[in-house]
Amino acid sequence: MRCNFFIASQLSLVDLQSKLVTAINILEDFQSVTFPTAIQTSVIFVVHKEEGEPTQNSVLLNVTLGDNALINNYAIQINFQEAARGIKSVTSFNGLIIANPGELKFTLSNANTGTVLGTYSIMIVPATAIGITTNTATAHPTQDTPQEV
Numbered sequence: 001m002r003c004n005f006f007i008a009s010q011l012s013l014v015d016l017q018s019k020l021v022t023a024i025n026i027l028e029d030f031q032s033v034t035f036p037t038a039i040q041t042s043v044i045f046v047v048h049k050e051e052g053e054p055t056q057n058s059v060l061l062n063v064t065l066g067d068n069a070l071i072n073n074y075a076i077q078i079n080f081q082e083a084a085r086g087i088k089s090v091t092s093f094n095g096l097i098i099a100n101p102g103e104l105k106f107t108l109s110n111a112n113t114g115t116v117l118g119t120y121s122i123m124i125v126p127a128t129a130i131g132i133t134t135n136t137a138t139a140h141p142t143q144d145t146p147q148e149v
Contacts, residue, residue, distance in 0.1 A: 001048065003046065004047075006120050008027045009024055010027060021044055021088055029122055030123070031127045033126070035100050036097055042091065044090050045088075046086045049086075057079075058077050058112070059110060065104050066100070076089055101125050
């Protein structure tokens, strides 16, 4: 099995008639003012069957944070029987809990062989670490000095 497309976005849409997938707001980094925080994420991938592989297969989607601290893992069944061009899969997380800043990594692997098929990473950072600051305006009143005429 091989993966030729793997991405994470904030939202995804699937057209029911054409089965086309649209990724909205592709994630490159995520900023939060507080931790823990929850993020809405869709992971989209396309896998293709290799010669000699069974039509029924499965992949594992592991979600880790930082030094490979496992947040969760998901087994996804793949059926290549009716797929001439590969299988598209969309996995949505409506509230993925992120305990602290770090690298959020999605890893897709073949469940039978353990072979890594693809990875996608985003950085989770505190909001102030990427330049978001609070501006406080200080009033500097001016005084009109009376002028003699």
